[in-house]
Amino acid sequence: MTVITIKIDGSQPLKLSPTRAWRTYLGGKLIDELHGIEQPQDSHFPEEWMMSIISTTRNADREHIQEEGLSNLDLADRDISLKELVEKNPVEFLGKHHVAQFGKQTGVLVKLIDSAERLIIQTHPDREKAQKLFNSLYGKTECWHFVGGREIDGVPPHVYIGFKPGVTREQWKALFDEQDVQGMLDCLHKYEVKAGDTFLIEAGVPHAIGSGCLLVEIQEPSDYTIRMEKKSPSGLPIDDFLIHQGLGFEKMFDIFKYDTYTREETLEKWQVAPEILSESEGSKEIELIGYKRTPYFRMTQVEVQDQLEVQGDGVFSGLYILSGDAVLITGEERLPVKKGAQLFIPAQVSSFMIKNNGNEAVQALRLFGPQGI
Template sequence: MTIRTVKLDGTSPIKLNPTRSWRTYLGGKLIDGLYGNLDPKDSHYPEEWMMSIISTNRNTDREHIQDEGLSKLDVPGVDMSLKALIEKNPEAFLGKKQVEKFGNETGVLVKLIDTAERLIMQAHPDREKAKKLFNSMYGKTECWHFIGGREIDGVPPYVHVGFKPGVTREQWKALFDEQDIQGMLDCLHKYEVNPEDTFLIEAGIPHAIGSGCLLIEIQEPSDYTIRLEKVSPSGLQIDDFLIHQGLGFEKMFDIFRYETFTRDETLENWQVSPVILEESEDHREIELIGYKQTPYFRMTQVEVQNMVDIQGDGVFSGLYILSGEASIVTGEEVQIVKQGDQLFIPANVSHFSIVNNGDEIVKALRFFGPEVL
């Protein structure tokens, strides 16, 4: 097989360059390590955005950086964003049904996240509130799939999810007004997390990713975040707009869902168990989050011992290589990929193969947009 030039007509998988995004929290050292950086460091770039056609221009004082967060093609001699490519021929890249329902939008965003500190407690609007309050067609339901982690100051990776029994809106607002951080944390359930754990975080549910987490987050493509802390755990002063997103300190509390559950009920509601979809001597595919849990996105993990053929079904997808080295084969076209590489698979790709090039099992995550079929 010969390595050939990638076509940009929607019939070839397309490599994307990693794009890091500025955030209010610190992290990113483990992401540096994925790329063999000999001096990995934590910074305010703790996220890598994948398959992204939206920018992070809601960050205060960074609105002028219009392309931050946008995925760029990793194709020799081509300087183009994925967004610009899709706009050239939306049906070829996204699929006819996707375009009919969502226009030129993928309807999904994927992030690789590494946290050196606990993220600020937060929640996101659902679609109804996003439309009403922000004139956005997307809310922000998200899903966390943990792929690694580290201890920070002796504390293993953890998350906070959902209100404990007895918490009320009045209590939650009073704790915010007093900036009683520990009081707010005590209102939420706390869980240690391990690689391969998966949580669905529906819009409106209060949450905070803890320190030491390395995860893939798949979500609706929105960056509307209601924050509860005026100073981040590392001491960064948070602008008022970043806290209430323009709603004000009273109306922002309309975003939260004030349902309360026990610790076990919370896990039952929002921790997702994997489901094996296919299994053979050569490969297996596991569904990590599916349309049965949410119509907004889907994610699977493919494990390749030798080779697997993947059939297209007229919708786009994304691919992220978790481990190993492989060839992505489409007809006579071959692309070599390794850990940390990401690809966009256009809707017009009828099929492709993942061929394991080494002794290590190739593991890859597949990302899908909202349900359209």
């Protein structure tokens, strides 16, 4: 029997345990299936959080659960959170330049989301409003990369993004006051989505993930959400605080940006086309969202037929295995991983090898924090 030694000094990639988070909407069956859970089912735990050093403190009646959403190392003999490691050794794990600019925060959060129902229509504050209204360093610009999905009641996966031409703040508030949900949806552009699609959702833009979506969301690390519905599509009453986040039913409308675009303009503005960064010997890396579109995060996808050396460049990152079986090699250390595995790559890791250990190509997402100066 091979004994795998895991060093937690920042010298090698660290495998993280899956951590689920409670949400107001239903989903998660596909995430259960991904991890081989018997009798997979949809529930109020439709999200798996990755490389997370923040918890879900914005859920009403669940504030007492202090560590929900925090990532922990996948260790059999002890419980250690990624947050604990970062706070004790920030330079080794996050990098000298990152710590100098952002402190002991990763500045990013990643989620795997499986929606069995449409999410409530919502938006999030930008950094200026987040600092002014919530005393938060971070707003919540986010990016969706779709990795799968399913039909729900015969309806294919879909999303709602941005105001149609002619929508005004006064109209939007009146629809909220009347709780005319269909009227609200009719104000937004609806798009069917498929695996491989990527959308950037800037803070302030109204949006809703529809039913049947399986996606990886990379975002600024905050959980401030302004919701437009007082009841979820499945009938769950939403606490007033969850709707306005303490701002009240008038001031919450300051968070929305009321720019309007045609359907074509919206796609051109918010859908992101992939860009091949490198390709050699059957392996390649594709940029899905980069710093030229947003300074808040970056995400690439690597495809490995045989093996691929990945350079660290002195910055931390995350790795999420989309398909295949692989071994991560760092010096003399070897770490087997398979589909569904998530890892944190400390800044101190200068390079590592992804070696394909199976018959199908290994596909993995590389997940990066904010752009440094």
